[in-house]
């Protein structure tokens with residue numbers, strides 16, 4: 001088990017190379033429950049199996065039973081499109097069994113991860129003192145940051161409230177609601193006429209709140225998941241400062257935009273965050289699973305998150321201020337998951353990231369322009385980042401669902417409808433830097449009322 005099977009190793013590395021060499025990863029259509037159950041049945045036994053037989057189950061039946069995220073044709077959700085460079089280093093992270101728990105055990109990986117965090121902090125404009133760690137995703141980043149917000153906020157405001165509150169909007173990501181639930185906090189909903197939290201709306205909501213001292217934090221979103229809109233970060237920062245609130249910026253999806261000059265201004269105010277989450281596995285071309293969590297004042301986070309136990313004393317012998325990523329989030333053991341981003345940043349430079357992100361922004365604007373110019377399609381709102389919401393004027397939810405299913409079946413794209421102000425709409429989310437105008441055109445042709453072609457016409461045609 002711990003002796004290398006060279007033949008198996010060669011087969012695996014050949015497969016890695018074959019996969020990484022594909023010009024375009026096939027989209028595929030997901031998996032069939034019965035087929036998967038049949039292929040997996042009886043595979044785990046006391047005596048085991050021939051490794052090549054199991055590898056072939058993996059290659060033939062498991063790995064392909066997906067909808068591939070690393071193709072420009074994946075336009076649903078927010079995809080994950082790791083660069084080849086970042087994937088290669090991820091292989092090394094596994095081969096070297098690199099962890100990133102403490103300075104004692106993993107000084108090199110931690111130093112490199114911190115360099116990548118520094119690059120993000122610099123791009124955001126956070127002070128030199130800022131720092132944090134990489135966690136598994138925006139959800140765990142939000143949870144970890146809001147725990148610090150809660151404990152710090154309560155002591156700062158002298159409160160011992162049974163149920164502290166956090167200001168959010170209806171467009172705040174679902175993981176924030178979950179985090180509040182876990183942390184015994186309640187959301188304070190700030191109304192947003194146009195899906196963006198503004199300073200005025202926040203101030204008014206706080207003024208109306210009977211127990212204003214219960215409110216310990218505000219979550220500003222820099223890139224809503226549904227529409228890619230950015231809250232008024234600078235205005236919210238002002239209110240947060242005046243009222244002593246912790247300002248958490250959830251930039252899990254949109255945060256990559258700080259590298260893109262064409263949208264950088266929209267992020268003004270992000271530099272005032274007390275905590276910030278950006279997911280490199282979303283729009284910074286890193287493999288799963290990776291979210292950067294940064295704090296303006298890391299000792300505040302350390303005070304809340306450090307785990308104390310006799311068996312951990314050795315890693316906390318940090319008289320010289322050495323960095324333990326385990327002290328900055330709700331976790332202990334962790335993979336050095338920031339290394340693929342570090343490697344990519346070091347190789348391609350921040351300019352490489354800028355160019356990739358700008359290209360997806362260009363594609364979103366191109367799609368929006370095409371939609372605006374097409375009779376029968378309506379752009380729901382101008383894209384701020386790389387999400388485009390639009391409607392086909394004569395369609396209802398079932399039409400969008402049929403469209404979505406047909407596009408996947410035809411392997412044209414994976415798109416999903418969403419809802420906007422209670423109405424079903426089409427949504428395209430671009431994060432792949434190699435998305436082309438031709439592909440945007442190809443996808444839009446399938447929903448353009450003026451395009452009629454062969455049997456497609458019957459499928460896309462709305463039958464009233």
Ligand SMILES: *Cc1c(COP(=O)(O)O)cnc(C)c1O
Nearest residue numbers: 137138139173175225250252253
């Ligand atoms: C995706 C997303 C999250 C959750 O991040 P995960 O990495 O999926 O856990 C949180 N907030 C926003 C704004 C997101 O887009």
